[in-house]
Amino acid sequence: MDGNGEPEQERSPLGVDNSAAEGDGDRGRYSTLMRCASQSSLDESSQRAAAAAAVAAGGGVHSTAHAAALLSTLAGLRRDGTLADVRLQATAAAEAEAAGGVWAHRAVLAAASPYFLAMFTQFDERTRPVVTIQNVEPEALEAIIEYIYMPESLVITEDNVQALLSAASLLQVAGVRAAACGFLAAALAPDNALGIRAFADLHACRQLALAAARYVHDHFVEVLETEEFLALSADVLAQLLDSDRITVPNEEVVLDAVVRWMQLKIKTIQ
Amino acid sequence: MDGNGEPEQERSPLGVDNSAAEGDGDRGRYSTLMRCASQSSLDESSQRAAAAAAVAAGGGVHSTAHAAALLSTLAGLRRDGTLADVRLQATAAAEAEAAGGVWAHRAVLAAASPYFLAMFTQFDERTRPVVTIQNVEPEALEAIIEYIYMPESLVITEDNVQALLSAASLLQVAGVRAAACGFLAAALAPDNALGIRAFADLHACRQLALAAARYVHDHFVEVLETEEFLALSADVLAQLLDSDRITVPNEEVVLDAVVRWMQLKIKTIQ
Numbered sequence: 001m002d003g004n005g006e007p008e009q010e011r012s013p014l015g016v017d018n019s020a021a022e023g024d025g026d027r028g029r030y031s032t033l034m035r036c037a038s039q040s041s042l043d044e045s046s047q048r049a050a051a052a053a054a055v056a057a058g059g060g061v062h063s064t065a066h067a068a069a070l071l072s073t074l075a076g077l078r079r080d081g082t083l084a085d086v087r088l089q090a091t092a093a094a095e096a097e098a099a100g101g102v103w104a105h106r107a108v109l110a111a112a113s114p115y116f117l118a119m120f121t122q123f124d125e126r127t128r129p130v131v132t133i134q135n136v137e138p139e140a141l142e143a144i145i146e147y148i149y150m151p152e153s154l155v156i157t158e159d160n161v162q163a164l165l166s167a168a169s170l171l172q173v174a175g176v177r178a179a180a181c182g183f184l185a186a187a188l189a190p191d192n193a194l195g196i197r198a199f200a201d202l203h204a205c206r207q208l209a210l211a212a213a214r215y216v217h218d219h220f221v222e223v224l225e226t227e228e229f230l231a232l233s234a235d236v237l238a239q240l241l242d243s244d245r246i247t248v249p250n251e252e253v254v255l256d257a258v259v260r261w262m263q264l265k266i267k268t269i270q
Numbered sequence: 271m272d273g274n275g276e277p278e279q280e281r282s283p284l285g286v287d288n289s290a291a292e293g294d295g296d297r298g299r300y301s302t303l304m305r306c307a308s309q310s311s312l313d314e315s316s317q318r319a320a321a322a323a324a325v326a327a328g329g330g331v332h333s334t335a336h337a338a339a340l341l342s343t344l345a346g347l348r349r350d351g352t353l354a355d356v357r358l359q360a361t362a363a364a365e366a367e368a369a370g371g372v373w374a375h376r377a378v379l380a381a382a383s384p385y386f387l388a389m390f391t392q393f394d395e396r397t398r399p400v401v402t403i404q405n406v407e408p409e410a411l412e413a414i415i416e417y418i419y420m421p422e423s424l425v426i427t428e429d430n431v432q433a434l435l436s437a438a439s440l441l442q443v444a445g446v447r448a449a450a451c452g453f454l455a456a457a458l459a460p461d462n463a464l465g466i467r468a469f470a471d472l473h474a475c476r477q478l479a480l481a482a483a484r485y486v487h488d489h490f491v492e493v494l495e496t497e498e499f500l501a502l503s504a505d506v507l508a509q510l511l512d513s514d515r516i517t518v519p520n521e522e523v524v525l526d527a528v529v530r531w532m533q534l535k536i537k538t539i540q
Contacts (some may be wrong), residue, residue: 066421066445067337073381083377083390085355107353107375111343121352151336175336 075149078104086120089132090141090167101130102142104149112148115172133171140167144176151175156183162199169203181208188215190222194229198236217245224257230264237261345419348374356390359402360411360437371400372412374419382418385442403441410437414446421445426453432469439473451478458485460492464499468506487515494527500534507531 078084084103109116125131133141140163147154154176156164161180168176184196185208197212216223223229232240240246241254248254347353354373379386395401403411410433417424424446426434431450438446454466455478467482486493493499502510510516511524518524 062445063421064334064338067341068334070378070381070418071337071340074377077377077381077387082387083380085377105375105377107344107347107355107377108340110353111340111347117347117352148340151333175332 087130090136090138092137102145104145113172136167137163140164144173147176181205185211190219191226220246220248357400360406360408362407372415383442406437407433410434414443417446451475455481460489461496490516
């Protein structure tokens with residue numbers, strides 16, 4: 001039966017003009033036959049109507065499979081450069097020369113990111129075949145474009161998570177931002193929590209910033225022992241000590257840590 | 271926590287240059303902090319590595335959701351004509367003038383159909399902003415383009431199933447072909463089975479043709495009573511009677527039907 005959603009085999013790849021011509025010639029005849037069916041049987045048999053409804057009901061699953069298959073084919077087209085209409089280049093710093101670049105389809109990028117949508121519809125870049133993006137690591141740009149076409153390709157490591165989060169924030173690719181934030185949230189430890197919190201604040205990752213702040217409060221004694229604590233600016237230190245959510249067994253450990261912080265600062269100034 | 275896969279809220283729609291500049295300025299500092307984390311805690315704590323792996327493990331579900339969301343946004347862009355780079359027109363017959371037409375993105379069509387891929391990469395149409403497709407009903411073309419961007423939009427009825435199957439066969443959109451074949455398979459009845467079988471043969475829908483043939487064999491006595499049977503060509507009739515899969519209580523009903531068929535043919539010739 002054909003109702004199982006499997007695509008029919010196509011006999012002739014592009015020899016379709018012939019079959020269309022045949023179809024056209026015989027159209028009158030089959031139209032009559034079908035109209036016949038519609039009047040005399042389809043309308044009457046509720047059993048068959050139910051079967052037809054069952055065919056339609058598979059639509060939800062079919063929709064997501066369709067979208068996944070289409071995007072996967074688009075990824076293949078991009079890999080081959082087929083119908084790709086923009087080349088993106090990244091420079092990590094404003095002065096550096098842009099590297100080779102990565103091809104893509106404007107429409108796909110625009111659908112994946114408000115940043116690209118604006119770029120390709122409102123700004124000068126909309127007509128340029130090559131677009132250079134400043135302040136983005138080339139590897140991060142490539143990984144994000146890859147992600148747009150094939151999200152399962154995204155590999156976040158301790159080495160690339162910062163560059164990815166920065167680039168994804170700039171390029172407004174929410175999925176990569178969320179994945180990078182998730183990675184950092186899972187990696188929270190006493191000796192990185194203050195850094196992650198600051199980084200999350202910088203990129204407006206609200207949930208990650210909250211998670212990191214909570215972590216710092218809950219593990220305050222351990223955090224006091226870290227290099228990150230000693231490297232804090234006076235402003236941030238004051239703000240941290242001011243919080244009434246800090247969990248400590250006694251005030252002494254905090255005082256000791258602040259003394260250590262001050263000693264280091266004095267040494268640095270000297 | 272951010273590990274739940276929800277995208278982080280973006281504070282500034284396109285005010286990203288500022289945050290990128292900030293990120294750049296502070297990059298050195300956070301790089302150090304993170305490297306610290308990487309050496310002293312991430313590599314050591316298997317517990318935290320497991321948590322990070324758990325974040326990555328959600329990838330399968332995320333991939334299909336990503337593809338569905340991206341395609342849905344592309345559908346919106348198409349509706350607004352944003353970044354659409356081709357207009358397709360259909361004419362039901364070769365002579366007729368093409369109707370208004372429907373906008374789309376070449377890359378998306380090419381990803382959904384080998385026919386469009388060939389059209390936009392190998393034939394003259396690859397550079398034309400407006401492409402006219404012969405022998406396709408405008409409504410069927412529009413429904414198929416809609417389907418490519420939003421498969422759940424496809425509504426198959428007794429009135430459009432033939433035009434859809436013809437057009438989907440020409441345009442090589444397997445999903446619409448399969449859905450139309452599924453609809454016809456579910457609608458098989460004594461008075462349409464012969465017509466559906468012929469239509470399936472015409473469009474090389476192998477599974478549907480087999481299902482229709484099986485239906486005809488299993489309901490042969492009822493099929494003999496239909497208008498479709500009387501309208502058969504001599505060739506097809508001979509082929510049908512020759513089959514040894516036919517189920518009949520006795521040969522007489524078949525003989526009676528053939529006599530009726532001959533009487534009608536003689537009347538038609540006179």
